[in-house]
Amino acid sequence: MTQFLKTVATFASIQLFIAAVCFNIGKTGPDSYLGGIVAKERRLGEGTEPRVILLGDSNVGFGIQSGIIKDRTHREVVNFGTDVGLGLDYALNAVEPHVRTGDTIVVSYIFESLATDLANGEVETVTRLQCLSPPRRAYFGEALPEYTSKILGRDGLRIPRTFARQAMARIAIPNFDIRTRNVASGFVASVDWTGHYGVPQEPEKIHEFCAPIDTRILDRSIRTLNSFCKSCRAKGVTVVFSHAPTTRENYETNGEQLRDLHRELVSRLEFPVIDEPGDQQYDRELFFDSRNHLTEKGGQLRSQLVGNSLARIVYGSTAPRTASSATTAN
């Protein structure tokens, strides 16, 4: 028995050692795309003047340039575009405590973030973020039981899987982080992600895909967004929604679904939608790795479009901009 216990303990120690090595190599660094949230959160708490907060997934992080928005609105801009895998609750709950009177928030999520499983976030992405040093606060909201059950159940194995895979990739692939947009350049100043701006992906690699709307998840997303809007309004904050960019081809293929989503949002959201999905279609060459991540040029076009709408909201009429009045910046 003693020999057996010694053998098991030795074997387990080796596995723990490997796990620790994987964790150290594979963990998310504070200068990475995901780890940049630390700086983004810090920036949310700075200053006292009213700001424009760009809130959403990576379509915001990569696709809107804070400088252009600032030129149009003459306000400080915080780009809180985060990893789509964190889910809807995470970003909303992270921003909500920091908003102040006079702020304008532009919420922009891709179709999948609102109407498919992605709205709940991914265990692996959340895990990577939680293991940042210092440990991040959890902003799970309603999703907490879902995450907990996954982590405690069979899917708990996804945690070592996340770190082991990331560690293997870092060891095997030269410049892995740079290649996979994990390192941000210049985000501290503007909190935008500019890591891959100006490097368009080969068009055929930009997949055209739109999952069907899951009405149960969309209902929940709309409830969450309305609840967020209610808290913000109570603090004197304006909230608007803007659609995510997409390729012209994707709009042709999945336009009907995107318009269905738009109709649902317009009729059920308790804050205005400032554009239509059709306003946010761009040429393939303006995307660098997916149909939601714009290149630098694409980002400029989109930022001008959103900036003009915001200028009207901040300084002029608060009426939402409609498709008919949209300037075709793209």
Add this chain to the structure above:
Amino acid sequence: MFLPVVWSLYWLIGRRRPQNVLLLCASYFFYGWWDYRFCGLMLGSSLLDYFIGRSLDRTDDAKRRKALLTASIIANVGVLCIFKYSGFFLDNLRTLTESVGLNPGDLTFNIILPIGISFYTFQTMSYTIDIYRRQLKPSESLIDYLGFVSFFPQLVAGPIERASNLLPQFHKDRTFNYEFAASGCRLLLWGFFKKLVIADRLSLIVDKAYAAPGEFQGPFLAFATVCFAFQIYCDFSAYSDMAIGTARLFGISLMRNFNYPYLSKSLGEFWRRWHISLSTWFRDYVYLPLGGGRVTPTRRFINVMITFLVSGLWHGAAWRFIFWGGINGAGVAWDSQRAASRKARGLPEPARRSWPIEYLSAIYRTGVTFSIVCLGWIFFRADTFTDAFVVIGRVFADCASGVGFAALKAELRGDTLVTAACLVGFAVFEWLQQNKECPLEITWIPRPVRWGIYTGTAWASIVLLPLLESGDFIYFQF
């Protein structure tokens, strides 16, 4: 946490009786964790057979003994019928009454299928039947007997243990054996790998193809069917390996349930290597009582078919499973008929041929056997008969006309290619290690290398883990 805690307490106690009490409590806790209400059902079923077993032993009156046995069988099969087959019977009754123009009214009976019910009822039935046949003495200790029925490693998906093998181990003192426990750990690790890497990865391909078979071409459906053959093997044999491995940590030996079945050269051999505990159960308690093979050829055919049709029904309450049993039964009957006919005509065994011919012949026969098994699996996996015939039609039509191979090649990329590579690697490793009980039995390799392989297996299981919403074992539903 459950296993380390129970294991530590078990060996800390060190004495047989308290150990058996601990195993019994742990087993009921394990079962009750899923749904505590069904602990009562398992206890009731066990107690019934315990007391019937004792009564059988006390009487020599043939009529009374037969009545007691009948009561036990009716009660056990009745429980199975209520919980597992009532929906199936009512559906068929509704279809039948509607077909003759009658209105059957509201014939619904929604009931949860208690996990593992097919396994433990068969185990208790074998206990009573063995006592009836005077092949087994009833257990003196109720605790030992209840422990045998509910032994948690094999409770929910087998192996279906015989009382004659497992019960005596509950009556004996158990001592810790290093080699025995180490072999259990190897089985656990190999089961873990098979389930997480092979079965769960293959399920992604299989589920995609069988969700809408009409949308895919023949070659991809054939590939998905081969994937299902390995998925169900890796899934079920993984559970068996883990059950046997866990039992060994407690010093208890369970019967082997799989013996590299896809290397079989005939369907009869396949069924001697696949789900051995169930096949032998049906052989001993259905096939042999019907007369077995020592009867006329027609009767032998009927006996084999009855056994396999009942086995199909055991697997699931649907006509697809019965049909699956029929395909296998016909194949086994054909095999046994040929062997019996050769024997009856006094023909000598075929002369040994040169090794390349023998080798090619073995590959050919293994391939044919595997193809027939896969044909059966189509009915097992498809959601409906229509889907199964769509798969078969497309596989034969498209493969014959060469359509769809480009589409299959296009599918074989990314994650699917990784899965296919894992499958090939797994099949080759199993083939190389086919003489071992567990392919990880590599004790002749120096320890550092051996541990490297074990570590690689453990981490491969984690790194290659697919993203699934649910990774339950397939045989839990039976």
